[in-house]
Amino acid sequence: MVERGPVILARMGKTRPVEPDPVPIVTGWTASREALTDRRLSPRSFVEDMVAGGITAATAAQVAPLFSRHGEDHRHLRAVLSVAFTPRKVEQLRPATRAITERLADGIEAAGGECDVVSSFAEPLPPEVFALLFGLPVEDRDRLARWAAEIALAFVPTQVPDEVARVERAAAEMREYGHERIAASRAAPGEDLVTRLLEAEVDGEHLTDDQVIAMITGFVFAGAETTRRQLTAAIQVLAEHPSDWDRLAAEPDLLPTAVDEILRLRGIVPGLSRRAEEAVVAEGVEVPEGGRVVLLFTSANQDPERFPDPAAFVVDRPDAHAHLTFGWGPHLCVGAGLARLELAEGLRTLTTRFGPPEVLETGPASGFAAPDWLRVRFPRR
Numbered sequence: 001m002v003e004r005g006p007v008i009l010a011r012m013g014k015t016r017p018v019e020p021d022p023v024p025i026v027t028g029w030t031a032s033r034e035a036l037t038d039r040r041l042s043p044r045s046f047v048e049d050m051v052a053g054g055i056t057a058a059t060a061a062q063v064a065p066l067f068s069r070h071g072e073d074h075r076h077l078r079a080v081l082s083v084a085f086t087p088r089k090v091e092q093l094r095p096a097t098r099a100i101t102e103r104l105a106d107g108i109e110a111a112g113g114e115c116d117v118v119s120s121f122a123e124p125l126p127p128e129v130f131a132l133l134f135g136l137p138v139e140d141r142d143r144l145a146r147w148a149a150e151i152a153l154a155f156v157p158t159q160v161p162d163e164v165a166r167v168e169r170a171a172a173e174m175r176e177y178g179h180e181r182i183a184a185s186r187a188a189p190g191e192d193l194v195t196r197l198l199e200a201e202v203d204g205e206h207l208t209d210d211q212v213i214a215m216i217t218g219f220v221f222a223g224a225e226t227t228r229r230q231l232t233a234a235i236q237v238l239a240e241h242p243s244d245w246d247r248l249a250a251e252p253d254l255l256p257t258a259v260d261e262i263l264r265l266r267g268i269v270p271g272l273s274r275r276a277e278e279a280v281v282a283e284g285v286e287v288p289e290g291g292r293v294v295l296l297f298t299s300a301n302q303d304p305e306r307f308p309d310p311a312a313f314v315v316d317r318p319d320a321h322a323h324l325t326f327g328w329g330p331h332l333c334v335g336a337g338l339a340r341l342e343l344a345e346g347l348r349t350l351t352t353r354f355g356p357p358e359v360l361e362t363g364p365a366s367g368f369a370a371p372d373w374l375r376v377r378f379p380r381r
């Protein structure tokens with residue numbers, strides 16, 4: 001049987017003949033931040049692993065467009081994207097995000113408070129927000145969520161042939177979808193991200209349609225699946241701390257800090273791997289050129305030298321935002337602000353509308369550090 005750990009962490013454990021054995025693991029907060037800002041360490045190991053797992057090189061580049069770029073090329077493309085993720089642009093999505101969470105909570109209430117909180121809340125929220133950002137029809141929400149979940153399989157450590165086929169099929173469907181959306185944006189340019197990508201110039205050249213499609217595909221996974229899992233993990237943590245649930249309902253200004261504390265203690269990205277483009281020394285260990293190093297965020301996020309009483313969940317921890325769950329440095333999560341907003345708005349609505357949930361049943365976590373489904377009962381306030 002294929003062993004499934006948290007998605008990215010498990011992938012990191014994969015070794016190949018050129019690797020030093022064991023692969024060096026960086027565990028401290030300071031050393032992890034240094035490694036994340038060290039441009040000699042690149043994330044191309046993600047794409048290499050997918051190809052080693054049987055996924056075609058073209059699909060790997062499509063599902064992880066930014067991880068396959070590093071250096072100047074990457075910096076220019078990020079500059080194009082960053083314009084869509086300024087704090088002001090993200091803030092503009094707040095009212096719509098809040099309205100979506102309220103509508104989803106209405107559904108939970110109508111069902112008497114007992115539900116699978118993943119399919120009724122955590123899963124539909126991110127693709128709806130994502131659709132707004134990219135100017136995609138909101139009716140596409142469910143298929144975007146399905147593609148995100150299928151593409152996530154590309155990031156699990158070892159794909160069985162059936163999973164490779166599902167990734168390839170989802171990528172092919174997204175290519176077709178991407179062509180349709182590009183045609184729609186060309187016919188009626190808007191303020192959305194697809195239009196922006198079509199108009200953008202990187203090094204004096206427009207992106208090709210395939211590159212724009214890769215950006216849409218990469219974002220569907222990066223934006224939808226991660227946020228869904230993190231929101232599920234957030235509900236789990238707060239179900240374990242019912243007095244904090246009630247405190248957030250009474251003091252919503254605490255939500256941003258609480259979200260960061262959840263990301264610190266129960267972040268769904270346990271770590272990342274990097275490929276050394278040149279020999280480097282990480283946390284005192286030499287990584288040869290071409291070698292791999294693993295950055296263990298679960299450990300860095302609980303480094304006692306950075307976070308006092310690191311294993312405790314402290315809902316108002318002042319420096320919780322220093323966690324590494326969104327990475328750091330040149331590849332720092334582009335969508336971190338949007339993810340924080342979705343998490344805060346999701347929790348704001350749930351904590352104000354319902355009392356602390358009782359967890360009835362927890363599903364398996366296929367690949368990620370948060371379950372596929374979570375049956376809960378929400379008491380009405």
Ligand code: HEM
Nearest residue numbers: 043066222223226227230269325326327331333334335339
């Ligand atoms: C809680 C939810 C999320 C988590 C935990 C998360 C985590 C991460 C992490 C750790 C990285 C860095 C990867 C590396 O350094 O190799 C990353 C990169 C990225 N994230 Fe997120 N992310 C989340 C939500 C989002 C959202 C909502 C979006 C967009 C709508 C997004 C888009 C991206 C993109 C495009 C990158 C690649 C950046 C680059 O390579 O320059 N993420 N994310």
